[in-house]
Amino acid sequence: MMPDIETFWRDLNLIRTINPLVLNITNYVVTNNTANALLAISASPIMSFAKDEVEELVGLSAALVINVGTLNAGDIEVMAAAWAAANAKGIPVVFDPVGAGASRLRTDTSLSMLGKYSPSVIRGNASEIMTLAGEAGQSKGVDSSQSAGSAAGIAQALALVNSCVVCVSGEEDMVTDGNEGYRVCGGHEIMPRITGLGCTASAICAAFAAVNKNCLEATVHGMIAMAIAGALAAKKSDGPGSFQMHLYDALYSLTETDVERFMEIYPL
């Protein structure tokens, strides 16, 4: 069944009621943005970089985000410990392979963790997803050189191999579990010009996965929230600085009317 206004609105209201705790082992560039986006949508974020506490924090959390945007040896251990604990506890894990393809460290660490632990959702840009699927992704640093559309078949294959949902974000977002899939449209072309909006999307998907066991639906809902909030923010913005500010405001005050006006989703 295709996610729709009703399923989206139900899950958003669940987040707003339950305020699920989302644990983030993420990069140093986006800690603040990620926390603010999660708070804006009414989730409760916690960040950790300590191996000594992540198992315990996983035990309190409803979802986990693993983001490799500024890897170092210590953080890799923290990620592994958190991911293992999340798998053991059965809480959803959203994996964001920031910069996979840009360095062997990022590619190898991502592949190695995917070999050992199970993601619920992998969300990346086309270059990153192609890299994880073993294709030369031609990434340019952390920015994609590929369109999301060009990665469709590869995303489906990657989803099947990892028994998870794969989301390729771009001008249009593509979400698939390998069998069923959707395109989410909306947002705005300025979004790649604000750092960490991909990371933000991953965290928002985790908030939805925290309240919906159907990870395909949850991920679609997360990308819809970003697309609608992005479209609303763009209308009020004069550039990337004001866009970032309005995006938090839009995530915070998203109404059913906004969803009716701006939600755009198609079968793949």
Place this chain on the structure above:
Amino acid sequence: MMPDIETFWRDLNLIRTINPLVLNITNYVVTNNTANALLAISASPIMSFAKDEVEELVGLSAALVINVGTLNAGDIEVMAAAWAAANAKGIPVVFDPVGAGASRLRTDTSLSMLGKYSPSVIRGNASEIMTLAGEAGQSKGVDSSQSAGSAAGIAQALALVNSCVVCVSGEEDMVTDGNEGYRVCGGHEIMPRITGLGCTASAICAAFAAVNKNCLEATVHGMIAMAIAGALAAKKSDGPGSFQMHLYDALYSLTETDVERFMEIYPL
């Protein structure tokens, strides 16, 4: 004597004149916000994560903030070295036990440091303060599950045990040295929806403690600055993104008229 407009205004003007250097050993989520809030109120922030330099930096500083929001082994050593140096030099230390109660690492590290070093001020939410006092704080990650009011007696006891000022922030803020105490009202209900405003409050209290040896008064002044700036920012905001921006602007341009209109303080 109850802090009043005159004492507040005197201290704010001292900060604006002296620009006291405030050293922050803080978490990775709020480094930027903390620095901007301190600059907005005319203090001069410096951040460090290096054991090799903190003693020296303490020697230059007028106040120290220790914040355990993203602990790791290295940072704990840095905090210990800085705190010991601050105690030796006699400069005020504001301790922010972010997430105490959420993990043993945060709880134990906080208690262990409080056992070894003397804080001038402990500022946290109700869950964190109750945890430090040995009560089950029922924290939810880094967000409180308790109201500030429910922690009043516990805060007084904690203040007496540590011979320091304790501030429990929440809908109303409570500040006590164990004997004398005040409630600071104001701010806005959106404030918990922006990450790191508690951390920001701790840093602002440190700026006031840098210019006023009476830590009870300084802490009340810091919380008043946050409450007034928060009330002003909320009037201009459409959500948490714009609130954050207006908060810096309000801290920057706080006038005597603002203080007259919005300052609300009561004996405990």
Place this chain on the structure above:
Amino acid sequence: MMPDIETFWRDLNLIRTINPLVLNITNYVVTNNTANALLAISASPIMSFAKDEVEELVGLSAALVINVGTLNAGDIEVMAAAWAAANAKGIPVVFDPVGAGASRLRTDTSLSMLGKYSPSVIRGNASEIMTLAGEAGQSKGVDSSQSAGSAAGIAQALALVNSCVVCVSGEEDMVTDGNEGYRVCGGHEIMPRITGLGCTASAICAAFAAVNKNCLEATVHGMIAMAIAGALAAKKSDGPGSFQMHLYDALYSLTETDVERFMEIYPL
């Protein structure tokens, strides 16, 4: 030849066309701002804190920023590896000695790296530049206690010793290669009240150095971009919060008319 509107506009358009990858080994306070400023001007930022990947990332990059604002032992190794690789590959390196003079760690690390590796540009405030030149810089934490003008002769000497461009930023910015030099005016007095705008300036200079082998010209262009965007942002701002937001918007939408109206440059 004095940089002028034509050379500035040519380079800005190159950045907007090529989107050069700029690698940043920078401090934990400004990672987000730096990335956003680079994206706003159409460069493609990447941040790394991992020794294992920086050589490889340098191989993809068109410029490198080294910023010592929150040094620790691990990051010093990352910086050394990246800088060595950049020198070997011949890509420009902008060095930002944040807080040199405030601690021996920052001063010694800066001097030691300058002894081993070649910078293309050193950009700092007057206190930092005077410290690197062996003068007592009387720094106050990371804020300067000296005016840029007072550091003119010292900057020239430092440029000659290191065969690089030196930029002293302040109320007016001074850029020199030891022989030729320029003053860039503009910006706004509120700029020191926002954290990390010096770091932002260094990154923007790196974006210009990525498209212009003449580092003197590139650095002047970078400081012009900051000065014009700063002047535009100040016109729309009510304080440091709104200034920061408008600065990104201004960097993003800088027009030839803006440059004609606000560019102010003089020979030294």
